[in-house]
Amino acid sequence: MEAGPTRADAGGSGPEGDGTPRTRIQEKNRARILEAALGTFARFGYRGARVDQIAEDAGMSKSNLLYYFGSKSEIYKAVLADLLDRWLAPLRTLDPEGDPRTELTAYIEQKLRFSADYPEASRLFANEMLQGAPMMRDVLEGPLKALVEEKSQVLRRWAACGRIRPVDPVHLIFLIWATTQTYADFAPQIEAITGTGIHDETFRRQALQSLTDLIFAGLLPRPGSP
Amino acid sequence: MEAGPTRADAGGSGPEGDGTPRTRIQEKNRARILEAALGTFARFGYRGARVDQIAEDAGMSKSNLLYYFGSKSEIYKAVLADLLDRWLAPLRTLDPEGDPRTELTAYIEQKLRFSADYPEASRLFANEMLQGAPMMRDVLEGPLKALVEEKSQVLRRWAACGRIRPVDPVHLIFLIWATTQTYADFAPQIEAITGTGIHDETFRRQALQSLTDLIFAGLLPRPGSP
DNA sequence: AAAAAACCTGACCAAATGGTCAAATCGAGC
DNA sequence: GCTCGATTTGACCATTTGGTCAGGTTTTTT
Secondary structure, rough: OOOOOOOOOOOOOOOOOOOOOHHHHEEEEEHHHHHHHHHHHHHHHHHOOHHHHHHHHHHHHHHHHHHHOOOOOHHHHHHHHHHHHHHHHHOOOOOOOOOHHHHHHHHHHHHHHHHHHOOOHHHHHHHHHHHHOOOHHHHHHHHHHHHHHHHHHHHHHHOOOOOOOOOOHHHHHHHHHHHHHHHHHOOOHHHHHHHHOOOOHHHHHHHHHHHHHOOOOOOOOOOOOO | OOOOOOOOOOOOOOOOOOOOOHHHHHHHHHHHHHHHHHHHHHHHHHHHHHHHHHHHHOOOHHHHHHHHOOOHHHHHHHHHHHHHHHHHHHOOOOOOOOOOOHHHHHHHHHHHHHHHHHHHHHHHHHHHHOOOOOOOOHHHHHHHHHHHHHHHHHHHHHHHHHOOOOOOHHHHHHHHHHHHHHHHHHHHHHHHOOOOOOOOOOHHHHHHHHHHHHHOOOOOOOOOOO
């Protein structure tokens, strides 16, 4: 009885199969491809992206790229999978035991950082939504929905204790998502108007300050303060 | 001296030239094309959109479509031009003489209506931004920036009078844009989580209520109210 | 240092895509 | 019902695009 093939995958033509790189070269090249693909897909969407442009951005031949990922849609799926964890992570850290203001401020700050550090990831996510989320529907209806419901409960409990006013938690979450992502997704607009953007630290602090101030205190003058 | 050609345009091959239809048929067909193009460009972006798909959606042959608009980019420009006025209109109506709360609520309501009535227009706008606004940069830096500065002044004056708290007006405008557009641009996400969307009147009322409540009153409990 | 496996390339292909064109058809005014 | 311009079509074209493949080169294993 001979030992089963130690490191063979389904096909014989390349390292396709699961997403686990076997060699250092694979690890490096897959990473380069995913990064290049992120940029291209974020800008042009799935259909608008061109495989050879991704290859060029990744600094390799199209043939070689297709050696690592068998098809365009395979690259796309891999990029999306990479993206989702990071996108969802910040909300997971919202602590039910913490102080509402501290917790939400931290959450908003993390989301703003995400827009600053991975603007292309944010834009790719947006692009998927604009296309009708063909590759993400299950995730939206599954893990995302579950997480939102869990955290909505947290917000409702805070409201019940009188620690925050009773606002609809889902719309609050939408508001935080929208306002933080807009700085990445609509960067050209923001830059045209302000002359700078979320990549700039000073601007990011201003954005955070304005957002938290608005969300917590609101626009109307408070009775007690001049 | 013979009279100049009454209705000739640059080329001789079709009604291309300016955007003014000369005949009823042109009017009807141009409208059909623009509507179909809006849907396709909104979903797939400029590069991802296919001319023959637009033609099919418009119920005519690709050749005939190209008789009305000489090229893909010409269609795109026409759709964008159509879009911009409608997108900017609501902000223009913000009245410096009015009551801040009334004015801003009306503005938010108009933007929510826009997301509900023209979700594809909203998505096309988003798509242009994601691509880096190649066709819109001038508008962003010109009319849009000017309008935002004008209305920022209004907000600053309201703050100076103590009618609203002194928040950064630009970030407030970004917040309103982001929160209202998210219901159109990220519709699949919103629908996955809530089971409905901005097209639903009840949902739209809830969204408006939550938004205005948050924006005006804020999250933190007010000293005066339980 | 072979041998085997992994890696890479350029030539090539079929389908798709944006666009052209000559000819056929339609429709309003005479 | 004739005429002339507006409209519509289908055949056609050059280029682009996603993807394959045979074979060559490099790295790893023995």
